[in-house]
Amino acid sequence: MKIAILGGTGSIGGGLALRWAMGHEIIIGSRKYEKAELTADEYIKVLEEAGNNCTISGCANADAVKEADIIVLSVPYEHIESTIETIKPNLENQIVISIVVPMEKAGCFKYKTPLSGSAAMQIRNLLPNGVKLVSAFHNVSAKKLYMIDKKLDMDVFICGDDDKANNVVCKLVKDINKLKPLIAGPLEVSSMVESLTPLLVNLAIYNKMKHLGIKCV
Numbered sequence: 001m002k003i004a005i006l007g008g009t010g011s012i013g014g015g016l017a018l019r020w021a022m023g024h025e026i027i028i029g030s031r032k033y034e035k036a037e038l039t040a041d042e043y044i045k046v047l048e049e050a051g052n053n054c055t056i057s058g059c060a061n062a063d064a065v066k067e068a069d070i071i072v073l074s075v076p077y078e079h080i081e082s083t084i085e086t087i088k089p090n091l092e093n094q095i096v097i098s099i100v101v102p103m104e105k106a107g108c109f110k111y112k113t114p115l116s117g118s119a120a121m122q123i124r125n126l127l128p129n130g131v132k133l134v135s136a137f138h139n140v141s142a143k144k145l146y147m148i149d150k151k152l153d154m155d156v157f158i159c160g161d162d163d164k165a166n167n168v169v170c171k172l173v174k175d176i177n178k179l180k181p182l183i184a185g186p187l188e189v190s191s192m193v194e195s196l197t198p199l200l201v202n203l204a205i206y207n208k209m210k211h212l213g214i215k216c217v
């Protein structure tokens, strides 16, 4: 599939790009075309040095969306509105994956509940009707994704209102070595999944652990 990662120049967008590029065509989206191109070249180098063939290109966010079947929104919560505004003219019926977690540091890390209830519900309201939104990957550490040879023995909770789109995202989760998709419910429960991320960060800090994830047993 053709996957555009908006903010693919950043931490988790880069990790997802490296993992998926071994089986999909990846388009790195950025506010700046040159940054996207340079980053795409860096990812190609990393994968080729590890002996993998891949197809990764870079372009401006709005152009990345035009060509893609799947769009991953991988920018900080504060910038989702401006990013969606830029790409809106090129959105039709693609699947958008939100990995966005609104959180703040106030002593410890806390979930910063948006007025709509969650980042996913806010994004849903900003997207055209034909676009299918799926919320996923909130509790996966960027650092672990970058370790491309490492098996990620953890679960990915998926929230979405469209079964077909959820299934497509489940397959994309399984494409990453040992990640397991679990359907958590409709988009309206995304707040529960998003809010687990600051919990994981606090657990890591207080217990001197690194890059925690979740596994249901």
Ligand SMILES: NC(=O)c1ccc[n+]([C@@H]2O[C@H](COP(=O)([O-])OP(=O)(O)OC[C@H]3O[C@@H](n4cnc5c(N)ncnc54)[C@H](OP(=O)(O)O)[C@@H]3O)[C@@H](O)[C@H]2O)c1
Pocket: 006, 007, 008, 009, 010, 011, 012, 013, 029, 030, 031, 032, 035, 036, 073, 074, 075, 076, 077, 079, 082, 083, 099, 100, 101, 102, 137, 138, 139, 140, 141, 142, 143, 197
């Ligand atoms: N890091 C993690 O482990 C992790 C885990 C789960 C979920 N998440 C979520 O994933 C999303 C991305 O996190 P991240 O850690 O990868 O963030 P990041 O590295 O800080 O930023 C990602 C990208 O966002 C773009 N960006 C920065 N400022 C922007 C602005 N003013 N307007 C539009 N785009 C802007 C930048 O791309 P360009 O400069 O190229 O445009 C940047 O490379 C966040 O919503 C976060 O909550 C992160």
